[in-house]
Amino acid sequence: MKILNKLFGNKEEVKVEKIVKPKKKTMPTVNGKEAYRIEKEKRKEQARLTRIKEEKELKEKQEAELKARIEQEKDESAKRAEKALNTKKEVVKKVEDKKIVKEEKLDLFGFEVDLVKQGDIVEVEILEEERENYLVKIKSNFQEAKLPKAELGKNPVSIGETAKAIVWKFYAEEFYVSVRRFENKEELTSKLTSINENFK
Numbered sequence: 001m002k003i004l005n006k007l008f009g010n011k012e013e014v015k016v017e018k019i020v021k022p023k024k025k026t027m028p029t030v031n032g033k034e035a036y037r038i039e040k041e042k043r044k045e046q047a048r049l050t051r052i053k054e055e056k057e058l059k060e061k062q063e064a065e066l067k068a069r070i071e072q073e074k075d076e077s078a079k080r081a082e083k084a085l086n087t088k089k090e091v092v093k094k095v096e097d098k099k100i101v102k103e104e105k106l107d108l109f110g111f112e113v114d115l116v117k118q119g120d121i122v123e124v125e126i127l128e129e130e131r132e133n134y135l136v137k138i139k140s141n142f143q144e145a146k147l148p149k150a151e152l153g154k155n156p157v158s159i160g161e162t163a164k165a166i167v168w169k170f171y172a173e174e175f176y177v178s179v180r181r182f183e184n185k186e187e188l189t190s191k192l193t194s195i196n197e198n199f200k
Contacts, residue, residue: 116143116175120167124177126159136165136177145175152179 116122116138124136124147133146134157147165165177166185 116141116145116167118167118169121182122165122167122177123162124165125162126157128159129157133176138175138177143175145177147177147179 123139124145125139126134126147127137127144128135129149130146133148134152136145136147137143138145139162145167152163163179164182165179166182168176168178168181170176
């Protein structure tokens with residue numbers, strides 16, 4: 001130290017103060033792992049947004065298709081109803097056109113005779129014996145009718161015999177007459193007449 005002092009002398013030491021400048025703030029450096037994590041998060045968020053958008057578009061598309069299908073079904077249902085109504089009208093029209101108005105006159109051998117009606121009292125002549133009925137002729141208009149065998153009981157009946165009967169029904173294009181019903185009607189009428197006379 002002494003040697004140094006001799007060489008350089010006793011010079012006062014100059015103190016040099018270092019001026020420390022404040023460091024500029026810089027972005028923190030991101031290492032590779034952190035950068036990968038941030039990128040992964042960005043992609044995940046982007047995928048989520050894309051998925052939400054696609055789901056929304058799909059839902060809107062499905063709702064539009066459902067609405068279109070409902071409208072189509074309504075149109076088809078209306079067309080079917082209209083078609084059914086038209087078909088029904090056509091059927092009714094055909095049935096009305098085919099309605100047969102029963103004539104009250106019968107063309108028999110070139111001249112017209114009055115047809116019998118249910119409830120008419122007629123005189124019949126037995127023409128022919130069948131399995132379950134007698135074929136008879138109504139004398140008033142020469143019209144043929146059926147008389148059930150059970151009406152005349154077990155007694156044999158000969159062809160040409162006549163009897164009073166009432167027109168009972170019209171079935172399968174055939175008139176049926178009944179002797180038993182005529183007798184019951186006559187009996188009932190006579191009873192009513194006698195009762196009325198007794199009250200006089």
